[in-house]
Amino acid sequence: MLNYKQLHHFWSVARAGGIVRASERSGLAPQTLSGQIATLEASLGITLFQRQGRRLVLTETGRMVLDYAEEIFRLGSELEEAIQSRATGRMAPFRVGVADVVPKAIAYVLLAPSMTLAEPMRIICREGKLERLLGELAIHKLDVVLADSPLPSNMDVRGYSHVLGESTIGFYASAAVADSLRGDFPACLNGAPLLLPGLEAAVRGPLLRWLEDGKLRPRVVGEFDDSALMRAFGEAGAGVLPAASLIGDELLAQGGMRRLGEAPGVVETYYAISVERRLTHPAVRAISDAAPISIARGQTAQG
Incomplete structure (x- = not known):
């Protein structure tokens, strides 16, 4: 034994x-x-x-x-923490790292199932650069990291990437910006002010290739590492905002924006990165099980 x-x-x-x-x-x-x-x-x-x-x-x-x-x-540490939490009447913590390139609304959609477990957990979210979050995951300060790319092969971190789902990418603009564009989509992007995700965003490369393949030449007026900041600029009318179609309804309702069209073949994929090969943490398992359903429901709403 x-x-x-x-x-x-x-x-x-x-x-x-x-x-x-x-x-x-x-x-x-x-x-x-x-x-x-x-x-x-x-x-x-x-x-x-x-x-x-x-x-x-x-x-x-x-x-x-x-x-x-x-x-x-790690499981032994979780067991000890869960027993202590139960003994004191406190909810066990669920520590999540969210890469700053992941849209906040999508992070909520993915994390929501963890808040409806039979044994409630206290969710603790940390936002930041993927590299820093993975470092915290490696030393068990986080239970899982949500990202738009799998664990980088060049990082000396033991972890496993679990695909949660993906979303197509649409283009959205404030009423003022939309009214200033000429022609139908996607031709209306020629010369249009465009906001771009930063270099660390996995979707940036496919998005630029799609524009290049379509011989589209927008004016890039801003690049953003933080998805929430890019969205704020888009809603304020600074330029056309490429965003996951999964949150399109929210942009249209809360941001008062218009949907211009979609980039065929360009998708943003979401991952749960954990130190577990087989998911055993109840909250992480709930996220993994519910994510395809949640994302599919959001995509259907867009259609």
Whole structure:
């Protein structure tokens, strides 16, 4: 039977990057940690580390064991937190990171199912750059990150990207901007003031290619890393706003905007990035299960 104490020692050493550093953090002697890992390897019949010079490097099997260890001890931490919350009558926290390129209205649509669980949770949202949020996810300060792109392959973060759904992209404008345009869509975009998502937005590239393929030449009057700020400029009449069709009805109703048309083939995809290979967190699972239905309902409303 697996010895979880030995597994925890292995997990600590792997996360610390070496026995000496793990020893300093835990207060255990290096010989103790080394002996515990050797005993674990012997009991499982595997090699978890190999030595490269003075460094210990995980073997392929070691990396697989570490993935499982991450899930095991994360779940243990969640269990402990849930028990403490129940004992004190507090709702368990659900910590979410939302990349600033994800429209706020879409983040709400995706997160809403987590607020209707039988065991209520207190949702804690953090917004920011994807790289920073993934760093917090890696050290378990967040339970999940919502993004418009999967986990970047060049980031040294163990995580898994779960597709939640996608939305087509439409073009919206205030009444004043719409009245100033000439011709039908998409030709009316020629010379039109256009707002663009920033360089980090996954949809920016496909959107620019669509404009290029259609030989459309709008005037780019603003670029925005934050989707909410870009929307505010669009509603204020600064330019044509490309936005997910999923929130089109809201733009038309609350922003008083007009829908010009849609960019065929250009979509924005939404992901839940977690440290879990198989989703077990009840709130994250609720989001994943409900997202395709919620997004499909929004898309149907647009049609």
